[in-house]
Amino acid sequence: MTVRQLSLPELAKGLVELGVPGVGLWREPVAAHGLAATARLVRDAGLRVTTLCRGGFFTAEEPAERAAALDDNRAALDEAAELGTDTLVLVSGGLPPGSRDLFGARERIADALAELLPHAAERGVRLAIEPLHPMYAADRCVVSSLDQALALAGRFPAERVGVVVDTYHLWWDDRVADGIARAGAEGRIHSFQLADWTTPLPEGVLNGRGQIGDGAVDFRWFDREVRAAGYTGPVEVELFNEGLWARDGLEVLAETVARYRAHAL
């Protein structure tokens, strides 16, 4: 999504040229390019698919809506398996319209995870709960802290349900070091994602994630913490940024790699 202006073949070629060994994919561009074609493309390019984004949206109260969400997540698990990634990132869902019941919404997430577990196990794909910044609690994700994500994940086996550590969502939280240490000890850090926090936030607060190094996040601190917690997996850079999307995609890709090396290693 960092360079969504690129087609998947352009992206794969650009990554290989830059020496980037893997890529996190979103379902929409995969569907547009074709699932089998995408699987072939990344395999032929020698790229590892680090994660598939995203499943989730588990908080609906309506039975039909809830059943549709679960079906969609089963489809996402199938897609993840076909792409050869072991991790499906979950954006768990916000409050249903008119609801003010955060507790109930969080419990419905746990119920949905329990229902998905057999299918996830069958496909060999892990469910990675991503705590989103608290500014998304109402409309996107009622899981707002690493502690909450771990409390949910902790009800299930670590090899099946874990968490995403994303700097954009967690950088402000003085409890995050403890959370990362605990997540690592439990074997539940299933993904590590980077984005910087820049202000002012844009309307709707979705597409203002800063390029690495432009904002308030101390990436070296995060990198140190996740490694100290035992994480040895891939590092993803996931930027939703209108400014970056308006630029030449390959230039942004190269800049992102350079910024990562300058600020996060």
Added chain:
Amino acid sequence: MTVRQLSLPELAKGLVELGVPGVGLWREPVAAHGLAATARLVRDAGLRVTTLCRGGFFTAEEPAERAAALDDNRAALDEAAELGTDTLVLVSGGLPPGSRDLFGARERIADALAELLPHAAERGVRLAIEPLHPMYAADRCVVSSLDQALALAGRFPAERVGVVVDTYHLWWDDRVADGIARAGAEGRIHSFQLADWTTPLPEGVLNGRGQIGDGAVDFRWFDREVRAAGYTGPVEVELFNEGLWARDGLEVLAETVARYRAHAL
């Protein structure tokens, strides 16, 4: 600030007519109307000034900037005393430009509080640390949770340094019930403020606080928690909302009282 389109005399008259016994004031309109004139106005109207907003911005690293901030806070304490309120609300400040050191910024807040304490005691005014929503951590306030605010306040006597419980900033946090209980037990709930959480957030995320009842906040839950924690002080409604500011101020004032009665009592 909820009805900043009203002059202070219009506001005072409107509040009295609605049977509202007090008002939280901001320094800018007080300065514009004149400090002595405002003190007289509210006294003559029989209104209690519940809090003065705001002091703070303690996180500067530059000595001159830091000294200026402390002077400004001493002036704010003087103004609070003259207005007859016992509480100065603090917006503690964000990260200095280019800094990524949240811990250091939070320590500078504690240092500033220690320096202000004698003056606050002399004026009989309490310093109330307001945790702001984590989306303001970079540019307005590095104190993002009630736990953090209590950790800071806890270094000082409760009758001098406490916290603000503002629903807008804290509604998403599953630790807030514990925080409220602890704050109450320590005698540190110095102010209780209401605003609703509505989406989408506007650009800059400052002026999108929802009218009571329009959003995701469970006000009765908060009211029950602060009362169970022993709070018996005033309840303030503080809305920064371009839509409300564009309307007739007295109409918004009456609507706010009605919404409070319908949703928060």
